């Protein structure tokens with residue numbers, strides 16, 4: 545049996561075309577959404593993702609505000625940039641690419657962002673709303689990768705009600721908030737969050753209907769660990785050196801042989817990554833609609 549593909553590229557393209565209509569409606573009211581990005585340092589992976597995000601904006605007619613900052617920027621100077629973006633009317637929403645260099649206080653930066661301009665859905669206030677509200681639709685942004693995973697499954701007509709979901713990795717952009725989304729009444733999954741402190745990961749994998757691999761550990765999830773027919777989402781993106789070519793390449797957390805056992809598999813690249821970017825655009829458009837007083841639901 546070979547897994548069916550959760551095609552993030554095609555799904556993201558559909559979402560972008562839906563957003564184009566909503567952007568057209570905003571522009572007819574004289575409103576052009578603007579996405580800001582704050583990138584500190586010169587990590588090649590982060591530059592790739594930020595460039596891809598701005599390419600998406602250009603294709604959709606969303607304004608781009610790009611702040612690439614030196615890796616040795618002080619906390620105080622970074623906070624000044626955050627204050628500028630909070631006050632900039634052309635910036636509907638923005639993100640601070642994580643992780644930040646270790647000398648910077650990531651929490652203080654995220655908290656300093658205006659919650660209404662948080663395009664990532666990672667501001668404590670917005671994550672707090674997710675903790676507090678299990679049943680209603682929220683009027684605040686959802687974290688992009690977790691929401692991208694939900695949207696990818698829904699648009700392939702896969703429903704998680706009653707399913708056992710194993711999330712591997714407790715990072716702030718994926719693992720930690722994902723359970724908050726999947727345990728909402730509208731989805732009703734049961735979620736286990738595994739991490740580096742988990743004992744006997746294979747025991748959890750063997751009973752998981754859905755596996756979200758977001759640990760950043762290349763090839764960690766292999767076919768023999770999976771429950772036959774499991775739905776597998778490969779989220780991890782780690783730069784590794786290709787042993788044959790000696791060149792840097794991106795590796796996912798799921799080994800190639802998983803496709804022989806899984807029922808569904810999101811390719812990497814081409815799965816959750818494009819969905820993350822599509823959800824970011826959706827958060828920016830929703831923020832513009834909210835600021836324009838357009839009811840979005």
Ligand SMILES: Nc1nc(=O)c2c([nH]1)NC[C@@H]1CN(c3ccc(C(=O)N[C@@H](CCC(=O)O)C(=O)O)cc3)C=[N+]21
Nearest residue numbers: 593596639640641642643664717813814815817818820
């Ligand atoms: N505050 C913050 N928010 C993030 O959402 C965030 C972050 N920091 N730090 C880094 C991670 C990583 N990330 C990706 C986004 C898109 C692709 C993506 O589109 N990947 C393409 C391949 C790259 C390409 O070809 O464009 C794919 O999977 O098909 C990958 C990874 C967001 N992140």
